[in-house]
Amino acid sequence: MKITINGWNDGAVIPAKFAFGKPGEDAPFAPSDNVNPHVSWSDLPSGTQSLALICHDMDVPSKPDDVNQEGRTVPADLPRVPFYHWVLVDIPTGLTEIPESAASDALTPRGKSVGKTPYGVCGKNDYTAWFAGDPDMEGVYGGYDGPCPPWNDSIIHHYHFTLYALDVATLGLSGDFSGDDALAVIEQHTLESASYEGMYSMNPEVSA
DSSP: OOEETTOOOOOOOGGGGSSSOOOSSSSOEEOOOOOEEEEEOOOOOTTOOEEEEEEEEEEEOOOOTTTTTTTTOTTSOOOEEEEEEEEEEEEEETTOEEEETTBBBBBOOOOOEEEEETEEEEETTTTHHTTTTTTTOOOBBOOOOOOOTTBBSSSEEEEEEEEEEEESOOOOOOOSOHHHHHHHHHHHHHEEEEEEEEEOOOOOTTOO
16 A cells, blocks of 8 residues: 655655745745645555545644744653644545645635545544634634644654555544544554655754
C-alpha cells in the first residue's frame, strides 16, 4: 500500500501554498493559500472496502501560555499533543486520488462544512476548537485546513498524512466527528496503512 503527495518529497518542507498561515512581510503571521495537496494511492490490500485519511501535527504545544507571544518562545521541551488538520473517512475504493484544492482552496473564516463530499465523509479539524470564542473566526472547520504552527515555536512541526485501508464500506460516522472519534473506529477495521510526512515552521529562526 502506498500514499503519494504531489507538492513536496516525503519528509521534506511543505510549501506555504498548502499552509493556513505563513510569515508576513511586516508581521509574524499572514494568511496563506490553504490549498489541500494532491493525494493519491495505490496497491491497496485485498479485502479493502473503504479508505480513511487523517492528517495531524504531533508537535503542538500542550500549554498555550507562550504561543504567539511577543518576546517569548515556546520551549522545545514542552510536552506536545496532536492537532488534526484533515479527517476524512468512507473514501470509496473506486477512487485513486484527491485532487489539489478539492477539499480546500482558500482560508475560510468560520470554517467549512462537515459531511459527505465526492471524496468521502469529512469530520471537523482542530481549528474548530482553536478558534472557539473568536468572533471573527469561530465555527466548525470541516475538510482540510493546513499548517499554522506558532510563529515563536522553537521546533519545526511534523505533519503526518496517513491513509488507512479498511475492512468496512462505512465507519458509520456523521455530524461534526473529530479526529479522535475517527481513529477510535479506524483502529478496529484497519487492514493496512501508509503515511507521508512533511515539515513546516513559521519561525524564521527554525530551519528544517
